[in-house]
């Protein structure tokens with residue numbers, strides 16, 4: 402481990418989906434790699450039980466490879482029954498479902514295998530830089546001690562472009578009026594009977610979001626039947642349906658687009674629920690975000706009650722886990738050499754300097770029951786150019802994950818965890834190459850060196 406005033410080849414800031422992938426990728430490619438995370442554990446939203454979206458297109462084709470394949474293989478070795486796999490919601494997406502505890506063990510196993518050095522409970526508070534080159538990071542560990550660590554390259558996987566901002570790069574946040582997507586607290590319930598839930602949707606298809614994507618080639622009732630036949634509880638109970646709609650009207654439930662139910666364990670009959678939400682807040686302000694936790698916790702209790710009382714299959718279910726942090730969908734995005742646009746995403750545009758692929762629909766949650774959902778054309782994937790990872794004006798800083806250069810619509814797609822893993826992998830590999838080849842600027846790296854094992 403680098404000590405006070407230590408030296409590393411690559412420092413990754415942020416231990417979420419993107420940072421983990423970047424750290425494994427950089428270390429695997431020979432870089433002495435430090436992963437710095439301000440929280441007490443890694444994972445971010447990865448281990449809360451939500452499906453990994455952006456991994457399979459709406460046609461069911463896998464579009465992220467490399468580190469993701471290694472994660473899946475490792476999880477399967479630890480406990481094959483914990484791997485559920487890609488599941489179609491018969492609405493618009495496939496989500497990759499793995500029991501989150503096994504995902505956590507699998508990822509930690511890869512961190513061990515590739516000798517990634519971890520620094521938890523430690524916040525990067527500043528950078529030392531000159532002429533667009535960051536020479537070292539100032540890191541506050543618990544107790545307030547400041548450690549300075551030098552490096553050749555920095556991966557900004559902070560979720561909001563925090564390191565880019567410290568180095569003088571430009572950040573955009575939210576829409577033009579600084580409106581952000583709502584925050585949520587996801588949780589899990591076990592002892593759920595899947596068959597009665599799926600039967601309820603089969604017999605009342607208007608209660609769920611279904612058949613939104615033309616590539617599925619199904620009408621609503623047919624999609625409900627396909628969902629029933631799949632046996633997987635991957636269901637979005639819609640606010641436009643009678644049951645949730647009525648509960649929202651009477652105040653039994655808070656307003657939300659849908660109560661999203663996804664499988665986390667077949668053995669434990671467990672699902673993840675994503676249904677709480679508070680909108681209209683500035684997600685870049687930690688005081689405001691922190692203040693939402695007690696109210697979100699209240700919404701968790703209400704949602705569990707709603708499901709137990711009104712949704713078949715949940716009568717004997719109980720809460721088995723609650724996410725360890727408030728889920729923030731949107732903060733800052735870097736301004737990079739190329740800004741991925743909403744039309745790049747929905748038109749499935751290809752780029753010559755592609756380093757990762759995304760496939761999730763433009764998915765922007767709004768206030769109340771609002772949500773924008775625009776699928777990618779023909780169930781294809783879209784390309785993410787290397788330029789989206791390179792902040793304007795900076796040389797040895799590269800971004801990964803949710804904060805890469807994108808307009809708000811594109812960000813509503815590439816923010817999902819599968820795509821974050823993909824851009825993290827590319828950024829980590831690029832950082833290892835920069836350090837190994839003693840290059841000074843990410844712009845001098847050949848894109849085909851990065852993509853040979855990640856893009857197929």
Ligand SMILES: Cc1cc2nc3c(=O)[nH]c(=O)nc-3n(C[C@H](O)[C@H](O)[C@H](O)COP(=O)(O)OP(=O)(O)OC[C@H]3O[C@@H](n4cnc5c(N)ncnc54)[C@H](O)[C@@H]3O)c2cc1C
Pocket residue numbers: 414415416417418419420437438439440444445446447451452453454455523524525526558559560563584585586587675727728729730801802803804816817818819821
């Ligand atoms: C409620 C909700 C539901 C979602 N549903 C899904 C879903 O079903 N499927 C899906 O695939 N995606 C989903 N997403 C999106 C997805 O979870 C996130 O966009 C993604 O995990 C972001 O990953 P990231 O690595 O870019 O950022 P993060 O996971 O936010 O990681 C960034 C990390 O950087 C750390 N950090 C920041 N600044 C510093 C600093 N200065 N020093 C040290 N550490 C720092 C933070 O503590 C954080 O842990 C959802 C998101 C939310 C909030």
